[in-house]
Amino acid sequence: MKGLTIKLLLLNLMICSGVYAQSTSATLIKKVEGFSHPESVVFNEDKNEYYISNMADREDGDGFISRVSSEGEILELKWIDGLKDPKGLLIKDDKVYVTNNTELVEISIANSKILRRIQVEGSKSLNDITVDAVGNIFISDSGKSAIYLMPGDSVNMMIPEDKKGKIIEYLDSTRLEYVNGLYAQNDHLYAAAWGENNNGNFLKIDMDTREITKISKEGIGNLDGIQPVGEEAFYLSDWASGKIYLAGKNGDLKEVLTSEKSAGDIFFDAEKNQLVLPMNHQNAVWWYQLN
Template sequence: MKKNIFYILLLFIISFSSIAQHSLNRIWITDSILPIPESVLYDKTDQILYTSLMDGSPAERDGKGSIGKLAPDGKIINLNWIQGLNAPKGMAKFKNKLFVADLTEIVIIDIKQQKILKKITVDDAKILNDVTIDKKGIVYVSDPKVGKIFKLENDIATVYLENLNKPNGLKFIDNNLYFLDNGSLYKINDKKTKQLLAEGMDENTDGIEPIADNEFIVSCWTGIVYYVNKDGSKEILSDTRKEEYYSADIGLDNEKKIVYVPSLFKKTIAAYSLR
């Protein structure tokens, strides 16, 4: 009898351990005044949140887009820090420059001078989305509309990967490029060998942030945020699809374990503590 009780308890412990172990708890949320925030980038060095503000259609060349700045506590500093963009989306920082995906252009911003240095047109691009940069300063940018990931080196843009479905979120870690494509997470090395790490997420995968060794936070713009474990299993941290609270390209303060989630048409950014 005691042995049976022991085995029952053991099975209970194993079953309990397989239940989702992570959660998001909201810390703050801005007022609904941000003109369609698509992406958030946390800058640890300057203690700033950059946000890309489309202020219109995600595919319209209207010049209404901007890059805004917020404090890590959600206080708005300047929503028009950089103006004159079209439909800005993903961002990445390298040294003193901010790189922004803006429809068919990669916009390079000098952070200290607070001005646009140049705009580089990417041939064959239609709606550039996310941006990441490797240790050498080579920029990678995705375009889900054409199924390609482009590479920008020495101000020249070329195709890096093609024949993809809807590549979106990008993150370069060590010598590998991680990218989201149509509900799946992949890793590709410098020899372009592709490895599937996780699948079965909502097909509208958007933002990706590494939270630990081979563990990631993944957002889908339709309103789901996942925790992806090392073994490829997934935990749903948040699902706001019914409320139409879209969760676009997330940012992360990994030291404090704070996830920043922009909601496109609710016009807010919210900060969540990851537990």
């Protein structure tokens, strides 16, 4: 019993301190097929299941979200349907939020139904979605090289009355390099940029000043997904090459694995030390065990 307790404490310490950031190789352990151009993966710890967005053929109404068990079994292929080009996923307050072309869709997990659709005025192609510590939701727009903000309830009084409950433009700049992946951590947004050609960078944005800083030392690729590894590093996916990188906040970059072209908005399972890759062109989701 004492030995088990020590092991659990060590495991928790590893997760919290970011020791998994040392994982720079991985083994493919599972391929699950049957999806339709999957783009993003998120895990519901309460339900012990994944939600996976499927872009399908990008026609109006053919996109959907799948429910998948923690072991990779498809529980409900079209858990939520009637979407158009769904991409980024976020779980917040017993709801799933998904970016859906030029709108944000709010879904009740308990009732398995769409609660509302919020149009994002001026947007072109909404992509990833993240939430900060006080409930502000940030959304990347890869088509416009912009970021939008849906203010949390605690800050609604800080915005004009006619903007309450709406999604507003937060930052619009070519320096965002057609931002794709987005993750809020402490006082910054960290971004995986698609780039204009094949040279997207790893970026950070100060939430208060909105200053954009290039972290990577040179362009990396058509970056898509971004997932934190402790406090000092992130896993980044390069859609064009299928490579997954470990990127430090100091600019260091290490290749972890190479899958195939079209690796999208990845998910990092810190407890299992696994990476889950939605493979858009392959209509599949791949699981990798980090070594």
